[in-house]
Amino acid sequence: MENKEDKSTSNSDFTIEAEGVTKSFGHHLVLRGIDLKLKRGEFLTIFGRNGAGKTTFLKILATLLRPSFGSVYMAGLDLSKNSMDIRRKIGVVSHQTFLYDELTAYENIKFYGKMYDVPKLDERARELIAKVGLASCIHEKVNTFSRGMQQRLTIARAMVHNPSILLLDEPETGLDQYASAMLQDLLTTFEAEKRTVVMTSHSLERGLQMGNRVVILSEGKIACDVASKDMSVSGLQELYQRYTGEEQ
């Protein structure tokens, strides 16, 4: 039985609170005590070189992995006890599409909507597919879609249950310029809708432009946490190079 009323954080100002999150796979320590707090409506972009722990951290927030040590509260709920309730509040977009190739766009959204027990599902599926600009191919199979179209549908899938928290793991991977611009437009609407967004990215420029806060992860630790408005692209590039030793 999961405990819904949890800790004093139920009245917390923070949507996401991670304290001392550590994760190891065998002897390999991937995350080394991440402390992070995010308020409602904040858009955080996480940068870091490959293997820095970005995806692992996002997977922990998404309830796909359990931290080895530390605690995570999402919307005031303890992740270790309320994963089911937390899943209702989060939407995840990964570089994998999470879509079934042999199903149509409509069937995919409807299937996931059913899993989230979304009311008025037919209406919701059509509305979302139209929102991501795929209304004309609503009944076409996903395996006929380009990478950009699939990623737009992936975003529609992640939004099917109207989540208040969005976790995006390198959502721009493999997208052409047009699809990237469309993705950027969609992400801007999330910010306007006061959804809390955590996104990992390799593009400093785009990440800085979209997020209102940036974090650089290095060797499993937060090396730098700054507000986007205080930072220029060149300044971020300099910081990124200093903390990761990698040029962008």
Add this chain to the structure above:
Amino acid sequence: MSKSIGQILAIMRKDLISESRTRDVAVSVLVFALLVIVVFSFAFEPGAEVTKMFTNPQLEQIKLLVAPGVLWVSIVFAGVLSFNRSFAQEKEKGCLDALKLCPIDKEVIYMGKMLGSLVFLLIVEIIIFPLFSVLFNVSLLDPAIVLIAVLATIGFVCVGILFSALSVYTKAREILLPILFFPIVTPLIIAAVRGTGSILQGGSFGSISNWLGIMVAFDVIFIIVSLFIFEYAIEE
């Protein structure tokens, strides 16, 4: 409860629609099962060595003894092919993670996948049984054999889907699945073969009650055990 049933049916329906559109697994499973049956049926062809060694009545008797084994070997081996793909397909585009992200009990995923596989394998059996009847000159149109087929298939699928989930994160899943699967389902295979054999040799429904009992017990135990284990089986 009704919400979970709807979600279970949605997973089952999704699997069946996907398969009906690609027919990837269906074709390979059917071809494999038919090949096994055809190859074994050659042993009893006129002109084959064995037909020269025995009289016709003796040959018919041998056929009745061998036929159930051939039938269930073809179904079980073909089933393994489909179990191998069951969770591998989910993993390919990250859909298994997407399912794990949904606010549903893991048991819902298990039951949905299990029912999808069960319907699929029963359809395969509906196609295989008449061909088997023709090639081995035996009648499988008996309510007792239908019951054996349903009970045995439920058991195979219960275990097969569990091990399919267990092996999905391993590199050698095609090897691991049969290694885990066959030892566990051996009692079920024996019960299915012996029960079918008994009916083919003119036995009554009562004569297979022990075998039916074993199959029912196997199914109940493994459905319960699988539901408990499945959550841990699909953890990365």
